[in-house]
Amino acid sequence: MPPPNTPEEGVPAAGSSSPESTEQDQIQVEVEAALAHPSTSSPGLSPRLSPSSGWFSSRDNPRNFDYQALEYEGPYDETLQCPICRTPFYLPLTTKKCGHTFCAGCLGRALDLRPVCPIDRRAIDKDHDIYQTRVIRDQLDRLRVKCPNQGCDHVCTRDRLPVHYMRDCPFSLVPCPDPDCNHRIVRLNAGHDKGCLHRETSCQYCNANIMIADLDSHYDNQCAGNTANCTQCDSIIVRHRMEEHIVNECPESQMLCRWHSYGCHVFGKRAVVEGHQTAGCVYEAIGKLTQDRLEDRAVIDNLKGKVSALTARLHHQEQNRRARPRPSTGHNMGVPVPDFDLNNSPQATPMPYNSVAWGSAEDYMLAQFERIETNAENLRKMVLEINGHHNLRQLNDTMRLDGLISELQSKIGVLGMHTTWLMNVQRQSRGQQRAGGAAGGPPAPEMSAGNSGNAGARISTEGERLPYMGIPPRRHSNERGEGRGENPPRL
Template identity: 35%
Template sequence: MPPPNTPEEGLVLTTTTLALRPLVQEESSSAVVDLRALEYESEVDENLICPICRLPLVSPTITNCDHVFCQKCIVQAHGLNPVCPVDRLPLKLADETRTAPKIVHNQLDNLLVRCPNRPRGCGLVVARSLVENHVTRYCDKTLVPCPHTSCDKTVARTYSEKGCLHYDVKCEYCDHVYEKADLEEHQDNQCTNRKKSCELCKTEYVRHKQDEHMKECPEAETPCKFSSLGCISLVRRKMLDEHARLCEYRVVGPVGEQLAELQAALKVLQEKDQLKERRIKFLENKGFSMTTTSTSEGITDISLPENTPPQDPAPYESRDQYFLSLFETMEAKVERLSSTLNEVEGRHSVMLFNETLPIKDQLTEIRSTLGVLGMHVRWLMNFRLQERGRVGTSSADISGSLAGSQDNNNNPNLPRRLSDNLREHPPRL
């Protein structure tokens, strides 16, 4: 059963969600990799799971009640019911939601995921922040447009340099006709005669991958690991360790391994030295005009003449190669700066979060105090109004009684009071 407020396909959003709707549409249209469909290498922390879709957060958005959702999920859920899906409090999407802190984004970016082209054969595991770059630029199994201009089909990147492969060929194992681009997939998984038993180890393998199997077959003969030192023996792969313990060249084996490591290190140093020499010669080349700087990294402008003299060739294989090396250097520096900025931003986010917590508590206390004060002021105002009403009523009664007494004095028909007689005829002593 789906969780409450699960967004539905084709949902028409209300006017309160119009502020965030363009951003969601832009993300869905520009995204190359669907982050919701990724397979994660390990179990994801529950705190990084969206309460609505129950998947790792994508573009996390936090509410004022400190609940985090996928941006698309909270927009669609708000269209069904304008409340927080967790605590059911009223929620204004435009005013009471914001992007989650940077630390949440960093945790999501560091999650390890499998390449989306895993069904096609790519087994790489990479951080989620790098999966899109891997798929679009480096993965050999990514489908790209066919290099032929008149062909509108796609082909795996690993075959893009072989020209158009969308022509019919016959499978050599089952005589069925398939396109050249789909032949390998057919021979790997669909062909009825794709399996063959190894004559040495009796293990079944795919026919067109015989060379790969022979590199791993335990019964295949292979040279001794000390062959570079002079051993000419050929032994079965499963017996290599036993032969290495008895080989006559095992004594000089560690020395040979150290020598091979030193040769590899020397080769790397030589390549670096050659690169630096080419750059120095390039900077000293008079055929190029450039600004005077103390180091080669400080070059800001390089203008190439239209006709370079043939006697001063560029130290690089081509000018494009040099500019490509400069671009890669700048790109590495930008990446380092970007990572540093991300760390600083994460620290500031944590600091701001820690500083705003006591402020929120103080605001809550002030609001409660204002509520109490307002209640007392309203009570006093009501009491004052009641007192004024009583005073007005009593004054009206007093004036009425005075008027009545004057009327009684002016009316001769009414009986006179004893006090009046005493005033007119005082008693004699």
């Protein structure tokens, strides 16, 4: 009996709902296992297998089937091909020193023979000189492959193949629906209404005892009397497929033209009728036009039904809206009511549900949703308006502050000019006083320390009061002559 290859129906597969980190850990474990035991990690090439061939491992792990035997749809990039097994990578590993990529199992077997790169013969340490390449693995996962089960024509990306094999493929092996049976059966035949198919029965052609689940395989491959000559074309056909052959394949069987329902009266052998259809039946155009008309009619009828339903619903809502009692707004009818007011808005107070006025709870909820949408739209407009006013006010305040700052800067500059002018005048007066003392003028009498009220002042010999020490005398407008000070700077 072949080993099981899928988990039991209704039981989730291990790791099927695990996060990405768990999947990455599982891949790491498989890579380490491939390097440690390369002889068992990568199965040999095999043809397209049937569900009963036992190609799936006993651990029910979809990663353990033979990726090297998969059939790919269309050509694939040669850079994704392992240089050892000449098939697309499975668990790709790249060397750090030379950058070459191999399958984990292929590289493990090569390193067991000799710890060097199989291409350029550089020494490689299995534990430190290789790493996984996520980019290459993502490219491999996007390759489209065919399901390896015989009889299944499903095509999907390589990363989705395990899910299809374990969950969806009708030709995968699943537990027998009979709870007392420990065998496995193809999912296609695992219906509970069929019961256990692992009971033996006698072949009607060779009288061999065969289990019911294996009858089709027995008829196709093992039965000694499984073939017979077709009564129409004398071809050798498997007996249990004879009826299907006569109806769909036999060139000598009688058939009608496919356009006979539209007026064609051609009737004869399959070869003659197919030749007639290939050459072009005159009723083909009529048949296609009729089919298109029927399809258009179905679309039109569907659209008419939708329009009628929408019209009836709209009419019903309009009637409910007219019959709906209007709440009192509290405003004087002679005074215009603003469009929206947060404090006095008739939409602000939801109307109570009344089955008589509203008709149905659905109409009431729709009306409430419309009211909420209207209020939300009004709020949005108010927020936009307030935001505009705020931005304009902020702009005006900023411009006013800029003007004040410019004025202050101008005044500070004027004060600096005045200060400079005063300091220059004081320097000139001190220089003139020093020049007069050096010319031999009489020294000023000393002041007593107690005369604090007149400190810093001096009296001439004629009793005239002289200016304070260090302060130049006041110059009147009628004074002329040398030593006249400069005028202050004009602003």
